[in-house]
Amino acid sequence: MEDTNAKNDLLPEEEEQVQKKDKYVTFKSGQEFFGIKIQYVNEIIVFQEITEIPECENYIKGLINLRGKIIPVIDVRLRFGQEPIEYNDRTCIIVLNVNDTVVGLIVERIAEVVEISQKNIIPSPSIGKKDKAHHVFVNSIGKVGNSVKLLLDPDKLLNDDDIAVLEQMEKLSEEEGE
Amino acid sequence: MAEEFNTEGMLDMYLFENGQLLERLQEIVLEQKDADSFDEESMNEIFRTMHTIKGSSGVMMFDDITALSHKLEDIFYYLRESHPDNVPHLELVEHVLDVADFITGEMEKLENGETADGSSAELIKNLDEFLDSIKGKTKKEKDKVIQENVHEEPQQFYIAPMATEASHFYKIYLTFNEGIALANVHAYKIVYSLKEIAEDIMYSPEDIISDESSAEEILENGFKILLQTQTEKEQLGEMLPTGYELKKVEILECTGQEFLQGFDSFGSEIRIDLESSVEVIEARAGTKEQGKTKVDKPIAPGDFVIESKGPGKQKKLAKDKPKKQEKTTFISVDVQKMDMLMDLIGELVISESVVLQNPDLKVPGLKLDNFHKAAGQMMKISTDLQNVIMSMRMVPLTNTFQKMNRIVFDASRKLGKDVEFEMIGDATEVDKNIIEHISDPLMHLVRNSVDHGIEENEERAKKGKKEKGKVTLSAKTESGKVWISVQDNGQGLDRAKILAKARKQGLLEYGREESSYTDKEVYQFITLPGFSTNEKVTELSGRGVGMDVVVSNLQSIGGALEIESTPGEGSTMNMKIPLTLAIIDGIVMEVGNSSFVIETSMVKEFVGIRDNRLIRNPDGKEFVMIRGEGYPVLRLGEWYEISGYQSDTEDGMLVIVEVEKQVICILADRLRGKQEIVVKPIPDYIKKVKGLSGCTQLGDGSIALILDAAGLIEE
Numbered sequence: 049m050e051d052t053n054a055k056n057d058l059l060p061e062e063e064e065q066v067q068k069k070d071k072y073v074t075f076k077s078g079q080e081f082f083g084i085k086i087q088y089v090n091e092i093i094v095f096q097e098i099t100e101i102p103e104c105e106n107y108i109k110g111l112i113n114l115r116g117k118i119i120p121v122i123d124v125r126l127r128f129g130q131e132p133i134e135y136n137d138r139t140c141i142i143v144l145n146v147n148d149t150v151v152g153l154i155v156e157r158i159a160e161v162v163e164i165s166q167k168n169i170i171p172s173p174s175i176g177k178k179d180k181a182h183h184v185f186v187n188s189i190g191k192v193g194n195s196v197k198l199l200l201d202p203d204k205l206l207n208d209d210d211i212a213v214l215e216q217m218e219k220l221s222e223e224e225g226e
Numbered sequence: 227m228a229e230e231f232n233t234e235g236m237l238d239m240y241l242f243e244n245g246q247l248l249e250r251l252q253e254i255v256l257e258q259k260d261a262d263s264f265d266e267e268s269m270n271e272i273f274r275t276m277h278t279i280k281g282s283s284g285v286m287m288f289d290d291i292t293a294l295s296h297k298l299e300d301i302f303y304y305l306r307e308s309h310p311d312n313v314p315h316l317e318l319v320e321h322v323l324d325v326a327d328f329i330t331g332e333m334e335k336l337e338n339g340e341t342a343d344g345s346s347a348e349l350i351k352n353l354d355e356f357l358d359s360i361k362g363k364t365k366k367e368k369d370k371v372i373q374e375n376v377h378e379e380p381q382q383f384y385i386a387p388m389a390t391e392a393s394h395f396y397k398i399y400l401t402f403n404e405g406i407a408l409a410n411v412h413a414y415k416i417v418y419s420l421k422e423i424a425e426d427i428m429y430s431p432e433d434i435i436s437d438e439s440s441a442e443e444i445l446e447n448g449f450k451i452l453l454q455t456q457t458e459k460e461q462l463g464e465m466l467p468t469g470y471e472l473k474k475v476e477i478l479e480c481t482g483q484e485f486l487q488g489f490d491s492f493g494s495e496i497r498i499d500l501e502s503s504v505e506v507i508e509a510r511a512g513t514k515e516q517g518k519t520k521v522d523k524p525i526a527p528g529d530f531v532i533e534s535k536g537p538g539k540q541k542k543l544a545k546d547k548p549k550k551q552e553k554t555t556f557i558s559v560d561v562q563k564m565d566m567l568m569d570l571i572g573e574l575v576i577s578e579s580v581v582l583q584n585p586d587l588k589v590p591g592l593k594l595d596n597f598h599k600a601a602g603q604m605m606k607i608s609t610d611l612q613n614v615i616m617s618m619r620m621v622p623l624t625n626t627f628q629k630m631n632r633i634v635f636d637a638s639r640k641l642g643k644d645v646e647f648e649m650i651g652d653a654t655e656v657d658k659n660i661i662e663h664i665s666d667p668l669m670h671l672v673r674n675s676v677d678h679g680i681e682e683n684e685e686r687a688k689k690g691k692k693e694k695g696k697v698t699l700s701a702k703t704e705s706g707k708v709w710i711s712v713q714d715n716g717q718g719l720d721r722a723k724i725l726a727k728a729r730k731q732g733l734l735e736y737g738r739e740e741s742s743y744t745d746k747e748v749y750q751f752i753t754l755p756g757f758s759t760n761e762k763v764t765e766l767s768g769r770g771v772g773m774d775v776v777v778s779n780l781q782s783i784g785g786a787l788e789i790e791s792t793p794g795e796g797s798t799m800n801m802k803i804p805l806t807l808a809i810i811d812g813i814v815m816e817v818g819n820s821s822f823v824i825e826t827s828m829v830k831e832f833v834g835i836r837d838n839r840l841i842r843n844p845d846g847k848e849f850v851m852i853r854g855e856g857y858p859v860l861r862l863g864e865w866y867e868i869s870g871y872q873s874d875t876e877d878g879m880l881v882i883v884e885v886e887k888q889v890i891c892i893l894a895d896r897l898r899g900k901q902e903i904v905v906k907p908i909p910d911y912i913k914k915v916k917g918l919s920g921c922t923q924l925g926d927g928s929i930a931l932i933l934d935a936a937g938l939i940e941e
Binding site: 097099100101102103104108111112113115116117118119120149150151206 | 573819911912928
């Protein structure tokens, strides 16, 4: 590691921080670039036809058939409350696996895979209480050169509070059933 | 030694193996519960099962299980050796089942991550008393014989005696620490571990399995082993570390000659029956071939090869049971892997059609004869592949039926009824996930038959019926469905009684004559919640739960229950269940750009209609009149707000669906055809949508949603 020279000058915790680098898949949505930890990314596929599911949240676009596996896909723009745009040949689907939930993420354009070290990641700044929906998905900001990437919390991205409540209700009713 | 074992990984194996053994044990016992005694082969098998369980439980340090299985093994050892005539067979059967239940219970605890803390002391006491009672009675008559059998007849344990030049011969003296409980079991553990490397092994005292006094002998005089093996002395030493149980280990290499002299060369007091040792020595001194001919039947570990030549015994041993039919060999596979395989094959079929119908092939003037030939071959293989994977998911009903045997036995004993149990067609195969769903309903039905159906013994006699009640469980496949029926030859259902009860509960339709109810309608009442005509609530049934649970369980897998009954002659409960849940035969239809599938069996007919036949009532609900009957219409496009559906009914197609006796008409844009589809769940991430039960992949790779008609009608 190139950091070994600096080793003696650093406290053990700091040393760990410097050495820790994470890879992020970044994509563009609207004007901003977003990043998601590569551990959560199964694969990136080209856009494919979506089967709509009735009675769903607007950002859940439907189901796709990923080589025999049927997975739900969500539109990131709609999820972020941005205006929907037409899908084109640059539209991609990032297949995420978060705690065994496999979900496709429709993004406008894939940017690149970047390495961001821990020291270049700062918590996402916000004014007052963190109640803006936008901030919920972005838990920190990564600095890469002169640009910034908004780093997403995949758990929050996929799971609505509604869903959590719903799950809880299901659990309760299941327990009652028993 | 034992406490050094890492039992984590072994536990699964232990549970799996013993679970199977116990199942087999119950099977044997129940098979012969009506006989006067167990035959030789089953006795051997029960003995061997207990022996294996004891051995493995000992290794796993489950002392209660070890002790209990040891005790039962004792009993069977005694039975097998002494053939007492006056064994109360049913009592013995119950003892064996009790033991099996105890061990199963303990294993369940272990499986749930608890400790096996149940105490077997009482069961052991019962077994002791039982053993004493059969011994006590026989002692007077056969005292001498027993003495001989138990103490003087030596048994040879042997494991494929084959000597090669690389073999070493060892004499091993083991001294155990004083105060070790069940030293014989510990000794057996050592023998068991040595068996893995042994070409031949003998030990003294010989009867460490069923003779408890051998524990003391081992503690006092030490345990001696004669071992023929290819293992070097050093490695052997490592296998036998001194420690918790072993105080001293002495390993002496000796010659083959000394080895053949057996324990005599130890200067031991054990006398070896001349006849058998000559045979053994001959076999061992001989070449491999001779060794093979000697061991003409595979000898299971712990199996006794009894060399005794008592004339009386010879006769009994000769009474062989007819050979069992060949059993299929099995391996257990993770269901997830099977599902993965199935998904992959599904993909293969789809990509196959993508290749074969590729637009590139449509270029005019291409010569494709060879291509089509090869394609035909490939299609055949992929179809076969699909069939095989489907058949792999199918499991015979045998195990489920076998469990029912036990239930009949228990219930009939509890109620004091004589009930015979018969299974027909238990080899019928059903998808694995269906089996999980029918076990409970089946249990209820079988219990009901024994409890309500079959009359008391005296009553049967009074009616002039054959003394024994009979419950028949049968299974067959017919037109893509499995029929499982539970039939009894009891009293049948009492129409008047059911009607009276139904009247009391206010279930009868107002103003309808009782006589106008058909038998089928009347019998359906018993499937309603809280309906029981049994006056007395017994431990087994009569509380009115059961039949409704049976029906709802069956409905959850798309099955149904039909009841037939003849008063005085018995009743039959027919369960009609689908072969598999994974594949359904469905009608594919389209609405806008979406495809939907509905199970074919629910569809009554398709009707194309003109707009003017639709009637809209003031609150916006639509009806259609078909042959003088009005049915509600459900426009799928409207219901699910699908963009681009056809609002003009004349172009659409009405699919008339009947579910739970209700008829609804689903209006779709067009039909696409009928096909077999593989049901997949809608991902959990998407919350449940009313009226949808799953999704599937169509031939072109697109996804269709499966309509759940029952969900559509509940509003």
